[in-house]
Amino acid sequence: MRITADTSVCISAGMCVLTVPEVFDQSDDDGLVTVLLPDPPKDLHGAVAQAVRLCPSRAIAISRE
Amino acid sequence: MPPTTSPESMTFPFQRQCPFAPPPEYDRLRAGEPVAKVPMALGGSAWLVTRYEDVRTVLSSPAFSADGTRPGFPRILPGQAQILERPPFIRMDPPQHGFYRRMIIQEFTHKRIKTMRPAIQAAVDRLLDDLLAGPRPVDLVEAFALPVPSLVICELLGVPYDDHEFFQSRSRAALTRASTAEQFATALGELRAYMDGLITRKQQDPGDDLMSRLVTDHLEPVGELGRDELVMMCLMLLNAGHETTVNMISLGTMALLEHPDQLAALRSDPELLPGTVEELLRYLSIADFVTARIAAEDTELGGAAIRAGDGVIALLAAADWDPGAFPEPERFDVHRGKRHHVAFGYGVHQCIGQNLARMELEIAFSSLFERIPTLRLAASADELPYKHGTLLYGVHELPVTW
Numbered sequence: 001m002r003i004t005a006d007t008s009v010c011i012s013a014g015m016c017v018l019t020v021p022e023v024f025d026q027s028d029d030d031g032l033v034t035v036l037l038p039d040p041p042k043d044l045h046g047a048v049a050q051a052v053r054l055c056p057s058r059a060i061a062i063s064r065e
Numbered sequence: 066m067p068p069t070t071s072p073e074s075m076t077f078p079f080q081r082q083c084p085f086a087p088p089p090e091y092d093r094l095r096a097g098e099p100v101a102k103v104p105m106a107l108g109g110s111a112w113l114v115t116r117y118e119d120v121r122t123v124l125s126s127p128a129f130s131a132d133g134t135r136p137g138f139p140r141i142l143p144g145q146a147q148i149l150e151r152p153p154f155i156r157m158d159p160p161q162h163g164f165y166r167r168m169i170i171q172e173f174t175h176k177r178i179k180t181m182r183p184a185i186q187a188a189v190d191r192l193l194d195d196l197l198a199g200p201r202p203v204d205l206v207e208a209f210a211l212p213v214p215s216l217v218i219c220e221l222l223g224v225p226y227d228d229h230e231f232f233q234s235r236s237r238a239a240l241t242r243a244s245t246a247e248q249f250a251t252a253l254g255e256l257r258a259y260m261d262g263l264i265t266r267k268q269q270d271p272g273d274d275l276m277s278r279l280v281t282d283h284l285e286p287v288g289e290l291g292r293d294e295l296v297m298m299c300l301m302l303l304n305a306g307h308e309t310t311v312n313m314i315s316l317g318t319m320a321l322l323e324h325p326d327q328l329a330a331l332r333s334d335p336e337l338l339p340g341t342v343e344e345l346l347r348y349l350s351i352a353d354f355v356t357a358r359i360a361a362e363d364t365e366l367g368g369a370a371i372r373a374g375d376g377v378i379a380l381l382a383a384a385d386w387d388p389g390a391f392p393e394p395e396r397f398d399v400h401r402g403k404r405h406h407v408a409f410g411y412g413v414h415q416c417i418g419q420n421l422a423r424m425e426l427e428i429a430f431s432s433l434f435e436r437i438p439t440l441r442l443a444a445s446a447d448e449l450p451y452k453h454g455t456l457l458y459g460v461h462e463l464p465v466t467w
Contacts, residue, residue: 011134011163012170013415018423019404031171038390056125056415 001045002064007032010059019051020044024060033059068303075103076115077378078141078354080453084446084460085348086395090338102375105275106242111139111357111376112369115383117390117407119367120356123379124412129358131414132158137356139376141456142242144249155300155414162413165298168283168290170417172221172275172320173425178421181217188216189428193436202443211307211462213429217421218306222262222299223274230257236304244453245334258294260303275302298455302418310422313356313454314429316388317345319449320397321430321462322442328400332434334439341399347406348397350382351458356410360366379419381407390437439467 003023011038025045039043040048042045054058079088094101095115104110113121123129132138133149133156140146147293149156154165171177215233219226238252240242264280264459270279276299283290321328321341332339358377363370371377386394386404409416416422434440443464450461 009413011415012174012417013409013422014173014175015404017175018420022288026174026176027171028174028176029171031174039167056411057413058125063390 001039001048001062003035003038003040003048003060004063005033005035005060007059009057011057013056015054015056016051016060019054020047025047026049033061076106077103077111078106079183081128081458084449084451085316085323085397087350087353087380088229088385089332091380091383091386096460097451100369100371102369105139105376106203107140107143108374109139111136111378112366112371113383114366114377114379115387116367117387120379120381120384120407122366123358123377123409124407124410124414126354126362126364127158128362129377130361130365131156131162131358131363132361135359135361135374137374137376138359139378141354141357142240142244142249144239144244144253146249147246147253151297153294154296159413165290165294166413166417168273168279169298169302171191172278173417173421174176176418178339178424181421182424183222184220185213185217185240185425186432187211189432193432197436202464205312205318205463205465206315206461209433210431211311213314214307214310214425216268217305217310217425221275221306221421222302223267223272223276224299225459227269227337228259232259232303233307233362235259236308239440240304240308240377240456242456257296260299261292264292264299266396305416305419306421309456310425312351313345313349313422315463316349316351316458317342318428318433318440319431319442319460320345320348323446324397327397328434331430332438335431337391337399338427338431339423340402341430342423343404344397344399345400345426347385347391347401347403350385350408352408352410353380353382353458354378355456356381356414368382380421381410395428399442437467440465443467 010032023040025034025036027034079090081088101111102114103113114123116257133152154162192209215229234251235256267277267280271281284295331341356379360371360373360375362373388394409419442465452459
């Protein structure tokens with residue numbers, strides 16, 4: 001799995017951090033999404049997929065399964 | 066199930082019949098005409114959207130604009146036109162919307178919200194001390210549900226809580242359909258003047274709060290924020306910060322008391338608390354029709370041909386009770402374990418304070434039922450004064466005893 005984040009459309013709703021805090025965070029400077037684990041372990045794949053679906057501004061994506 | 070009421074005979078907004086469920090018209094529309102044009106109480110018409118996926122589409126597609134200055138933008142409140150002339154950023158489209166939202170998003174990140182937890186817990190504990198020492202029955206709205214979010218948003222913004230009677234009464238007048246346009250204008254004018262005065266005080270003596278940071282970082286040196294814009298932004302945050310959560314605490318408490326098996330499940334397993342809050346957000350969807358839009362172009366949605374300039378209302382409560390998204394939506398189930406509701410909206414306008422709201426609700430419910438395990442309603446749920454004529458649904462008073 002490969003996760004990409006587009007900070008130009010992120011609105012900092014924080015759904016990703018709420019769903020998989022191991023993988024996503026919000027920057028201290030501007031509050032926008034940061035990816036802690038771009039290639040997360042398998043047991044987190046389901047939660048990452050859910051975070052992608054929950055993101056209200058489609059700022060995160062799975063670029064490769 | 067065929068529609069039993071034809072859209073022609075309906076006028077929006079509809080009234081909720083059961084304290085918790087959305088208006089029954091939503092189910093009929095979703096089953097018969099999921100994107101339906103209906104007359105608005107204030108004149109004109111708007112498309113009502115009742116299916117979950119369609120609601121998400123409206124709230125995330127650029128074909129539907131949140132720009133309140135566009136002619137024909139749907140209005141719910143008689144005086145609303147005065148706000149829509151120069152709206153806060155919740156009624157703007159990208160890129161302007163992002164320009165303003167980004168000035169404050171770092172104030173609402175998970176990390177920042179967590180630093181507020183001890184202060185919120187202390188405020189809740191203090192309010193419950195006072196409540197337990199006072200007479201029974203007591204109005205839970207006045208004694209608990211309103212002061213909790215009011216204290217929190219005042220602390221965050223840097224608004225003196227001692228002024229709460231002033232701004233709460235004016236907010237109430239501004240958010241009810243019972244106010245005339247003149248009454249709305251008076252309330253809004255007083256609130257604007259109050260905020261303007263507060264901004265002057267922040268300019269002279271900035272504190273460690275959100276308003277001071279907006280003044281220092283965005284109003285003064287670079288002038289990227291006009292003074293009127295700052296006034297509206299602060300008013301919007303103050304209102305959104307307490308007018309929503311008060312209803313979630315009061316109605317949420319009531320929903321738990323009216324579903325004793327669910328409350329018992331929560332009590333026996335505190336791990337269910339976050340899921341309970343999500344389920345209450347879905348089940349109550351109190352901001353139901355705040356998410357008005359206007360079509361920016363001709364488009365097709367759910368079989369309906371929508372023309373540029375048509376009003377569109379993405380009904381959050383209808384989406385959150387769509388059986389296609391939430392099986393048996395009428396069942397209040399703390400074990401549901403789903404977070405894909407749209408109670409905080411969807412798209413770029415999704416609530417900026419949602420994670421603060423989640424934390425306030427978790428602390429409020431856990432503390433309330435721990436400190437007062439025998440809490441019960443002191444009136445019949447059928448007889449309570451519900452907020453039918455307001456922008457946000459709730460209950461005016463909630464008498465409780467123990």
